[in-house]
Amino acid sequence: MADGKGRKKTPSVHTGHRKRTKDEFLANGLNGLPDHKVLELLLFYGIPQGDVNGLGHELIEEFGSLAGVFHATPEQLMAVSGVGYNTAVLIKLIPAVAARYMQSNNTFDGLLESTWHFKELLMPLFLGQRNELVYLVCMDGKNQLIVTKKLGEGIADTVKITTRKVLEAALAANATRVALAHNHVSGIALWSDADLDTTLKLKPLLRAAGIELVDHFIIADDEMISMAASGVLKD
Numbered sequence: 001m002a003d004g005k006g007r008k009k010t011p012s013v014h015t016g017h018r019k020r021t022k023d024e025f026l027a028n029g030l031n032g033l034p035d036h037k038v039l040e041l042l043l044f045y046g047i048p049q050g051d052v053n054g055l056g057h058e059l060i061e062e063f064g065s066l067a068g069v070f071h072a073t074p075e076q077l078m079a080v081s082g083v084g085y086n087t088a089v090l091i092k093l094i095p096a097v098a099a100r101y102m103q104s105n106n107t108f109d110g111l112l113e114s115t116w117h118f119k120e121l122l123m124p125l126f127l128g129q130r131n132e133l134v135y136l137v138c139m140d141g142k143n144q145l146i147v148t149k150k151l152g153e154g155i156a157d158t159v160k161i162t163t164r165k166v167l168e169a170a171l172a173a174n175a176t177r178v179a180l181a182h183n184h185v186s187g188i189a190l191w192s193d194a195d196l197d198t199t200l201k202l203k204p205l206l207r208a209a210g211i212e213l214v215d216h217f218i219i220a221d222d223e224m225i226s227m228a229a230s231g232v233l234k235d
Contacts, residue, residue: 017051018044035066042094046087055082067221070095071130095128102127110145112137118179118217119224121148126183126219134161134182138175139214146173161198163205170211178206181217189220191227199227 021041030038039056047055062080063069069077069091077088102124112118118137125135125148133153138146149169151161161180170178180199184190191199199216206213215228227233 036060038066039069042090043087046090070128073130099124099127112139112143112145115226115229122181122217122219123224129183130185132183132185134180136166136169137179137181138170138173139177141176143177146175163202166202167206167209170206171209175211177212177214179215179217181219183219187220189218189223189225191218196232203233
């Protein structure tokens with residue numbers, strides 16, 4: 001290309017960079033790409049022009065990791081210079097789409113007969129969540145899933161599981177067996193004393209209504225632990 005005086009411009013080092021990055025992804029996936037390069041690839045679609053490599057670095061530095069970027073609120077993302085509304089929406093879309101994909105890719109047929117089945121059902125519900133959530137899994141007497149109900153949501157350590165709410169939800173679903181699940185946004189997949197105390201109080205109350213509490217799962221990031229498998233729910 002020539003400039004106004006007829007001299008040819010020297011191609012920028014960034015010329016063709018976006019296409020090369022996309023081609024590399026199509027050929028090799030994300031293997032070997034550092035987190036900031038993964039973000040750069042994503043940012044191409046939120047910011048159609050310009051060099052976004054530096055912004056990828058800045059986002060990782062600001063939020064600590066790729067997961068930290070996806071867990072950030074839209075307001076936190078837009079507080080970073082260069083991140084606008086569309087880019088924030090795009091970033092928040094990624095974990096939401098991943099969760100929907102995981103839900104649609106479940107391999108169990110509705111029978112919850114193992115911890116693995118529960119994990120397939122529950123993990124997508126907590127993927128990318130910054131708030132603490134509580135769910136009740138309602139089943140019939142043959143472990144067939146009836147419904148999964150969200151019982152509450154709030155910031156860390158503020159969601160209270162009331163016996164009345166659990167009992168009402170289980171009865172409304174006509175459940176014979178139920179399991180509780182909640183996440184720890186701290187990243188530590190271990191129940192607290194309060195979690196255990198609430199669960200042990202719930203078990204006999206539900207049983208009196210003809211409903212068996214089969215488990216209580218605690219989820220943090222990609223980990224899930226089972227109270228039943230740990231032996232603390234034995235009668």
